[in-house]
Amino acid sequence: MTVVATRLADTVAGLFGGSLPVGLRTWDGGFAGPADAPVVVLRSPLALRHLLWAPGELGLARAYVSGHLDVEGDLADGFRRVWAAGTGGPGMAEMARGARTLLGLGVAGPRPPIPASEARLRGRLHTRVRDRDAISHHYDLSNDFYSLILDPSMAYSCAKWAPGDDLAAAQRRKLDLVCAKLGLQPGTRHLDVGCGWGSMVLHAAEYGAKSVGVTIAAEQQAFVRARGGEVRLQDYRDVSDGPYDAISSIEMGEHVGEENYPVYASTLFGLVRPGGRVVIQQMSRGANAPGGGPFIERYIAPDMHMRPVGRTVAMFEEAGFEVLHVEGMREDYAKTVQAWYETFESHWDQAVALVGEEVARVWRLYLVGGGLAFESGRMSVHQITLERPV
Numbered sequence: 001m002t003v004v005a006t007r008l009a010d011t012v013a014g015l016f017g018g019s020l021p022v023g024l025r026t027w028d029g030g031f032a033g034p035a036d037a038p039v040v041v042l043r044s045p046l047a048l049r050h051l052l053w054a055p056g057e058l059g060l061a062r063a064y065v066s067g068h069l070d071v072e073g074d075l076a077d078g079f080r081r082v083w084a085a086g087t088g089g090p091g092m093a094e095m096a097r098g099a100r101t102l103l104g105l106g107v108a109g110p111r112p113p114i115p116a117s118e119a120r121l122r123g124r125l126h127t128r129v130r131d132r133d134a135i136s137h138h139y140d141l142s143n144d145f146y147s148l149i150l151d152p153s154m155a156y157s158c159a160k161w162a163p164g165d166d167l168a169a170a171q172r173r174k175l176d177l178v179c180a181k182l183g184l185q186p187g188t189r190h191l192d193v194g195c196g197w198g199s200m201v202l203h204a205a206e207y208g209a210k211s212v213g214v215t216i217a218a219e220q221q222a223f224v225r226a227r228g229g230e231v232r233l234q235d236y237r238d239v240s241d242g243p244y245d246a247i248s249s250i251e252m253g254e255h256v257g258e259e260n261y262p263v264y265a266s267t268l269f270g271l272v273r274p275g276g277r278v279v280i281q282q283m284s285r286g287a288n289a290p291g292g293g294p295f296i297e298r299y300i301a302p303d304m305h306m307r308p309v310g311r312t313v314a315m316f317e318e319a320g321f322e323v324l325h326v327e328g329m330r331e332d333y334a335k336t337v338q339a340w341y342e343t344f345e346s347h348w349d350q351a352v353a354l355v356g357e358e359v360a361r362v363w364r365l366y367l368v369g370g371g372l373a374f375e376s377g378r379m380s381v382h383q384i385t386l387e388r389p390v
Contacts, residue, residue: 004105005030008042011101021085022078037081038073045107052102053111058294065115065299065361075368076341083376117359119302125257128235130303132216143223145354146197148347149340149363154197154223157251157281158333158381167339170332175203181279181325181385182246184209191244191271193236194252198224201231209246214239236264242271250281251381253312258305261312265319269388278321278386281329284309285379292379295369299362309382321386330380337371 005024009032013020020033025041033039042048047068051059063069071078102108123130143154150156151168159170160177178200184190186208192200195213197220204211213231215221224231236252247268256264268278285292285306292304313323344351344367351360373379 003030004028004042005032007101007105009033016082016085019085021081023072025072038071038075038078040078041070041072042068043070044068045105046112048102048105048107049109049112052108056294058298061295061299061365062112062115062118064365065117065358066112067357067361068112075364076372079368079372083372115358115362117362118298121302125259125303128237131235131255141219141355141359143197143219145351148351148354149344149367150197153199153203155199156196158329159336159339160329161332161335167336167343170336170339171199172203175200178248178250178279178281178383179204179207179209181383182248182277184246189245191239191242191247193239193247193249193268194255195224195229195231196220196250198227198229198231200248200250201229202227204248205229236267239267239271243273243276244271245273245276247272247276247278248281249278251283253280253282254304254306255301256305257303258307261305261315262319265315265321268386269319269321272388274388274390276388277324278388280312280316280384280386281381282306282309282312282384283333283379283381284312285373295365300366306379309380309384312382313384316384316386320388322389323384324387325383325385327383327385328380329383330374330377333379333381334371334374337367337374341367341371 004026008026009020009024012024022037023031023033023035023039025031025039027042027044047063050063050068053059054062060069121130121133146154146156151171153168153171155171155175158174159167160174161170162173165173182190184204184207188209190204190209190211192211192213195201195215198213201211201213201224211230213224213229214234214236215231216233216235218233221231221233249268253261253264272278283306286308292301292306296304309326313326317323344363348360
């Protein structure tokens with residue numbers, strides 16, 4: 001072991017019960033840790049300088065997406081080993097010791113450039129302008145890029161799996177489930193709030209429903225229209241042509257924000273007729289990381305907010321809804337994200353050619369980390385069926 005690998009290994013091992021859960025290779029050729037595990041590769045001192053300027057998850061993410069830190073071997077296996085060996089995060093003493101080690105290695109210096117793919121939003125949270133910017137950051141990469149990840153329906157939400165399903169079949173099963181819960185039939189006036197690439201709008205039309213979607217992502221609107229769906233480029237707060245017989249909102253509520261969620265709930269209540277149903281599909285997690293963590297908040301879904309499902313249900317009750325059913329789908333999401341990841345990796349070269357290696361690395365990290373969050377129970381997702389009382 002070289003000096004760099006030795007000193008880093010000693011410090012990092014102290015955070016994991018005395019041993020490294022993964023291998024560690026440094027820019028000077030040194031190696032430490034188990035030989036039969038994924039290897040974290042520090043390609044330059046800038047990887048450690050990112051950690052000095054942003055200790056923890058954000059610094060690691062910046063080092064990875066910029067290419068100064070890499071992983072050889074199975075990235076998901078590396079995550080699992082680190083999470084399994086973790087002790088709840090370093091305390092102040094461990095963080096101070098880590099900082100002293102980094103300084104002693106001579107990696108101190110000006111802050112490295114923040115990767116260009118990191119979101120830089122301005123203005124007050126959840127104004128219409130900022131919400132458009134946040135959604136654009138995530139969804140307007142290009143429709144071609146998302147086609148390298150999703151199934152042909154372009155459903156970007158948790159599927160519902162049964163034995164023998166591939167991703168396309170599981171997504172269709174999810175859409176059928178939502179349609180059944182809404183009671184869609186010929187002539188039903190249906191609104192899909194946050195319609196994405198139109199999978200729900202187009203599927204509802206197969207039931208004979210008069211379906212319209214709203215989105216604030218221009219790329220999505222163009223895609224849905226090209227497939228023959230009715231879609232408006234419109235903020236949910238501006239929809240005024242109710243009442244609808246049925247409303248769906250599939251993994252859009254995470255983008256609404258904590259303070260605005262009662263507005264979202266009351267808006268849906270006002271848009272559905274008495275006796276009409278609303279189905280919400282939404283991610284949830286504990287109060288410790290409602291935005292999903294620093295990486296998600298900076299690189300993937302800025303201003304996202306999640307909460308325990310019970311608090312979400314309470315907000316809909318306070319808006320006047322009767323809650324008919326809540327269905328957990330956490331394990332389904334772990335399978336869904338794994339399928340997205342495998343599809344993405346099979347199209348890696350195309351993705352890099354389309355959006356560049358930095359953005360492709362962002363999405364690799366996102367899909368691996370997100371899938372493991374559902375696998376381990378750190379996050380969940382639910383379908384909530386509501387009815388406006390007569």
